[in-house]
Amino acid sequence: xxxxxxxxxxxxxxxxxxxxxxxxxxxxxxxxxxxxxxxxxxxxxxxxxxxxxxxxxxxxxxxxxxxxxxxxxxxxxxxxxxxxxxxxxxxxxxxxxxxxxxxxxxxxxxxxxxxxxxxxxxxxxxxxxxxxxxxxxxxxxxxxxxxxxxxxxxxxxxxxxxxxxxxxxxxxxxxxxxx
Numbered sequence: 001x002x003x004x005x006x007x008x009x010x011x012x013x014x015x016x017x018x019x020x021x022x023x024x025x026x027x028x029x030x031x032x033x034x035x036x037x038x039x040x041x042x043x044x045x046x047x048x049x050x051x052x053x054x055x056x057x058x059x060x061x062x063x064x065x066x067x068x069x070x071x072x073x074x075x076x077x078x079x080x081x082x083x084x085x086x087x088x089x090x091x092x093x094x095x096x097x098x099x100x101x102x103x104x105x106x107x108x109x110x111x112x113x114x115x116x117x118x119x120x121x122x123x124x125x126x127x128x129x130x131x132x133x134x135x136x137x138x139x140x141x142x143x144x145x146x147x148x149x150x151x152x153x154x155x156x157x158x159x160x161x162x163x164x165x166x167x168x169x170x171x172x173x174x175x176x177x178x179x
Contacts, residue, residue: 002056016044023068030072035079043071123173129164134159 004012019039027039046067054063124132130152137148137159149159 001051001054001060005051005054005056016047019047019064020044023089026065026068027072029074032079035075039075040070042075043068046071119174120170123170126173127166127169133170134162135166135170138163 001015001035004015004168023040023043024036031039035106047064050067055059124135127135133152134148137151138145139144141148143151145156145159149156152159154162
């Protein structure tokens with residue numbers, strides 16, 4: 001690290017290449033696999049940004065592992081806060097689509113005929129504009145939540161809320177429409 005601080009690019013490249021498998025093992029023991037590689041990259045970026053703070057008279061390993069532990073702690077904190085806020089939507093909150101049988105409460109348990117597309121279009125037209133936009137972006141244009149949120153200029157969480165409310169409103173509108 002001292003050589004890298006003095007401008008030795010080859011030494012810095014060797015250091016990072018040698019550290020990567022060690023960091024990967026360290027992180028994988030503490031973080032679930034899908035996020036582990038992201039945390040390793042975060043550690044390497046943090047190391048790069050903080051390289052000027054390393055003091056050559058001190059051991060390198062404690063300095064490195066402190067950066068790695070902090071990155072793992074931050075990742076766990078983010079993961080934990082997301083888990084506390086996010087819940088999967090119940091299966092019945094899915095958007096009814098043409099061709100999928102839907103149940104009407106007045107039919108005493110019998111399956112309704114496939115939902116006509118015009119009924120769905122009428123119900124969509126009755127939604128508030130922001131809810132209709134969420135449904136159109138997600139289901140008609142097939143965008144991911146992140147892409148749709150960018151297009152709608154809202155956060156992904158706000159778009160999910162809009163879509164969820166739209167599904168509920170659509171269900172109510174479709175249940176009240178004559179079969």
